[in-house]
Amino acid sequence: MTDDPKLTSRQQSVLESMRGAIKTPPLPVRSCGDCAKCCEGWLSGSVYGHAFSPGTPCFFLEKTCSIYKDRPVDPCRHYRCGWLAEDTFPMWMKPNLVNVIITKRENKERKISYYVIDQAGDGFDQKALNWLVGWATRTNSNIECCFGGEVKRIGSPEFVAM
Template identity: 30%
Template sequence: MTAPDSGRACGTCTLCCKLPAIAELSKPAGSWCHFCAPQSGCTVYADRPKVCRDFRCGWLAETSYPDHWKPSACRMILVTQPGGQRLNVHVDPDRPDAWQREPFLSDLVAWARDLVPQGISVVVQAPPRLIGILPTGPQDLGQLAAGGEVVLDRRQRPDGVVWRYRRVPLAGEFGS
């Protein structure tokens, strides 16, 4: 897939066939889709599901993301959640520390400084950990496999506003 006017293209990158979970294919996060031939591509391309046809990672869709976020090189995928209230960073389980390296960590904190005050979460899924990025830096949110949803809380303190992430169970999860 090629992004119009940006010069960016998927090329031989197939990382979105590995990192995100794809419910339509019963594919868990972090494992290759069984239709994918790594480095060459989709073996059912003409018949791939709509979710695959429609998908563009952040690097491909948004030229505002720097070149060094090219997924095949950095081993991470940027995905804006529908509704735009969360930026997800999916990290290759074979390179779980990729997000902590520079210039990536500095980029994430800079984005959090811009997005979090707007109520937009920046969440890193780096197996086996889940991390929220705040304007002040990373907040470890525990085991990724624990499930649930991530909520961003705004607290007004005498010395200013403090942002923190919190995990809550989804409806029907953890007996709720």
């Protein structure tokens, strides 16, 4: 027995897809939130003439960005780490949780895109690294891991030899 009035099959299918949508939990929203790893001195860049680089945090970083509303377009507004930009990477791999920052790059000359994996903390999460290596192998993606001054590439022969 059903309370639904007589519906055409098309109406029934629309109704069922609406019911399905209501039951599906919303995807979690990705946002930087409490993460400031890209400002903490694990990546390199310059803001209003102040350089930051591995070991030197951004001049404007206090507990959070002290000039957030006035932060420049480049690099601050343009930069989105891989975790923030792509659903591919699991939620648990947020940079401040695993001490790893993923950055998508492209070698335009050779038309090769790849992901740079930077260490972003005194220790990094081995589980995250294992996940990234497994993912790159499964999906034929190119990754360049930069840990402790060492660079290791995994991916196509052309990328590895780059």
